[in-house]
Amino acid sequence: MVYKYAFIRCTAMMSYSGQDNDDEDTAGISTNLGLVDSAGCVDAVKTVELVACPLFTPFLGISAAIRRMRKAAETWNSVRALELNVRVAIHRFEAQSIKVADYESDIASVCDSLAAMVPNVHELKLVGKGTNNIAQAIYGRLAGHYTEQLEVLASDQPIDVPHGRPFAQLKHVALSGYRGSGFLFPFMNPESIEHLELDRVPASHSWGAFHVGSENIVAVLPKLRRLCVNYSEA
Incomplete structure (x- = not known):
């Protein structure tokens, strides 16, 4: 069924200014959420793919995607699989120089909001070879929201869960852990x-x-x- 899958792709190259932006055109969003919403099929969606292609940090794109999802529904309780793909366009050495501590509140905001919107995720896929420290911190915090329920975890980036919380029910694990x-x-x-x-x-x-x-x-x-x-x- 076509409505089982929803995608939101923020493909514009953008930098983070520290200010929120409600203009979706700025984020360059392409999505099928309009089709899903107009058909009244939000509850049919089982998988959500979110792609962000930032210039430096991904907060603008992820925040815009969250706002777009909220236009259709405050919570997506039927979603069981979530894929987050953060790609970085800048040189990898420059990307690694970004300090995570400077963006802790932003990381918490996007991860907590996304996890609250899709609370019943059992399969989490985290993608983004060549990503930066900010993206890795996002991956770790987001995964940390699902430690009690995840059954499938796949990531080609290190997963550093806050406070070292263990995953209780994982069955299928595919990880690249080197950093x-x-x-x-x-x-x-x-x-x-x-x-x-x-x-x-x-x-x-x-x-x-x-x-x-x-x-x-x-x-x-x-x-x-x-x-x-x-x-x-x-």
Whole structure:
């Protein structure tokens, strides 16, 4: 059914000025939300894809997408799958120099608003190779809203969940956890994992993500059916 999928793509190259902007044309939004809304099929939507292509930081695009979704409904309770794709046009070294601490309130605002609008997400896909520190912080905070309910988590960026909250029910996990000289891999319940794919894993990785509340150094995944681990050379 055509109305099971909704997309919002903010494709204009834009920088963040620190001021909110209600002009959707500025954000360059393309979407099928008008069709979904006019057909009265908001409750039929199961998957939402949100793409933001900022010049520096993605707040303008994501905020514009949230406002556009709210025109159709305050909450999208039927949505089970959410994909967020943040792409950055500037040089990767310049992108990495952006300080997350300067944008903490903006990160909290967009993530908390989006999670409140789509509260029943069980599948989260986070995309954006070459993204910046701001996008990575957004990914971590957004994922943190769903730690008790997510069953599927896929990301080609590190996931740093605030306060180290563990994922309780993950079944299918596909992550790339390398960031600079470190390795970010969220805590998760090992007893629920059925499918585990990890990319760019350093050889020194201790599998501590599966030792929540335990000093056990052995990772035991009793329901695991598929395991794929690609180690980094560094």
